[in-house]
Amino acid sequence: MRVRVEDRNGGVSERAILVTVRPVNDLPSISKIDDLRIPASATAGSVEFKVEDLETPPAVLKFTARSSNPSLLPVPGLIVSGAGSTKTLRLTPTPGQAGDSVVVLTVTDADGGEASTEFKVTVVPDKPEIVTPPASLVLATGKDAEFTVVARGIGLV
Secondary structure (H helix, E strand, C coil), X not given: CEEEEECCCCCEXXXXXXXXXXCCCCCCEECCCCCEEEECCCCCEEEEEEEECCCCCHHHCEEEEEECCCCCCXXXXXXXXXXXXXXXXXXXXXXXXXXXXXXXXXXXCCCCXXXXXXXXXXXXXXXXXXXXXXXXXXXXXXXXXXXXXXXXXXXXX
């Protein structure tokens, strides 16, 4: 670019200057993920989400997932897959566990720009299953009875 300066007396000065315009890194974006409920008996749950980045193709984006309760949702059980801008996060809870965890999912572009979303995962205990029902009883009205039931399920004592 050339710059020319003139004063009142007719003096003129002209110079060429170099201007460098550097690109900025537009951060990636990740869609909101709704809270998720997974039955304790399920081997896994999954959620779909979308990602975008102006400079980085979807196949090059990197993903990390963190769990606030790794004993319930261990990080190796949080796996992102999918082609294009639609991805799937598969969540595999620890067998026999129930409870809550906040999952933070982060997308990172080729220039180090990041975006995150978080959502709550609740692993819901299964209804107890009666393994051995009580024997048939015949009682008079107003009388007490005692019997044993064998059941199994998460959270039973």
